[in-house]
Amino acid sequence: MDSQHQSVGAEEIQRDIETLRTDGIVGKKSAFSREWAENMREDMMTAFWTSIQRPGGAVGRGPRRWYVEIHPEEFSGFVDLVTHPWVVAMCENALGKDYQIVEIGFDVPFQGAKFQPWHRDFPSPRDTYEDRRITSLAFNLTGVDVTEDMGPFEVAPGTQYDDGREWKHEMFPPKEIWPTFQSRAVRKFPQLGDISCRSALTVHRGTAHASPISRPVMVLGVDAPGAGHAELHDMMVTQAYFDSLPDIVKQHLVCRVVDELVPVTQKHDIEGLVMGSDPA
Template identity: 30%
Template sequence: MNLTLALPIGADSKLVQSVETVFTESELDRFAEELNRDGICVIRGLFDRDLIDRWKVAFDALFQERQQRPGGLAPRGQARCYATLPWVAPFADPAVYSNPIIRGVLNRVFFQEYKLVQLAADIPLQGSQYQEIHRDFRPLFSDQIVTPLYALAVNFSLVEVTEANGPFEMARGTHVMSREEGLVKIHAGEIPMEQFYMQPGDVMIRSPLALHRGTPNLTPQPRPMIVMGYVMHWLHTQKVDLTLPRAYYESLSPEIQELLRCRVVDQLADSEVETYINFAY
């Protein structure tokens, strides 16, 4: 399990350590600054490759089973689907969803309590197309009032993300613009749609209000991108949910229990229909 360490290395500097990777407090400040300014930051090499490999083996088995089950996957357009992950090993890992580096960044940009409300995978397959440029959330009030970071998506891929297999594409800074202004600047070439390539173990934190789209996967292999959704405690999230087995939930510390907005059941169902509703704004 990951550890958080605060060790003095200078007059006013500290280390924050995930088991595999050490970051300074100033680096976490920089990630938070990028997130506020650009709507995105990328933390390179946060997760160990062995962890990603374990997730990939488990995901491949899950995906194969879900493909055979009616309603096991939610469609997200041509050759693109979505799967909520079950709260079993290796996915139910607080070293991932309550990782001290990720939470160190979230704590710097969320100014109230926040909740984890989503653990899933977005999976473009061969034959997928460019999505329309969109947002995942509406602004809190209107496009004329800048919305603070009240929801964030944390993504990491189970495979290398290249130009060929459907990289995430986003326009930096559009999370603080009206949708119309952002689209005008994108179409005029003032703000590029930037593709984000990732190695296994890299982690992306992004604002779902930034204008973005999925791109085509031209390879024969699926490109599973894990998404963990965190929102301010007052935000209602009817389109996603977490279901945890009671024995697992009760084994967690009170701090981690407080992080999770979830339904607790005596036993997970063997098969559930994927109920994700695809919102795009």
């Protein structure tokens, strides 16, 4: 889909890795063309309208907000994304040379979506809360130019190392400490073609969505070896598709090779997000 992969310098990567380790999130502007990102949006919305019609196809992440997992073949830009030099370099430097691609999906809020509770995507492993080692990454790519009324993503930088074992499901901090996150909260307004990379443990939330324009965002999940999140997903590829993949993708993709793709039935249901929240 996109042939404009830019090279990335060692200094840029070192700086971005340092920002990731400090803030828990970092971005790269204009990693892809706007046309590429518009095609990605089309793929996301096509997959959404298909998945919402079958049980287990789309998981509620709050009122008027859903998460849909897809197979690599359902996203025409998948190879472009996972071979982008910045994505590869961030994975190698943060997670190690044997990083594992475990998830591809998208989150989509519509008009009427509410504030989510502050949360992280998984319980923190000892490697992170004790040793300050990042063992999983989530790359996000917006399908629209995000504006204030589109329920922008809100993140609390530096919270990826918070222990969290006392939180509900080890993922949801209690309301009484929400002001801690709100005091450092940053809202993100990415444009078509931008990529962000964050620790899945950096505390974040979606905000209230007033716009009639939906805000789909692609999510690529990558693990360090042993992180274990592949068990929450079930990526499949057909043999012909697998055979067509570059070696750098085959080496890192955790998936089943099947004769025929079966729609994903979601396993990673974040129970605490289903009801939504107050902006308190």
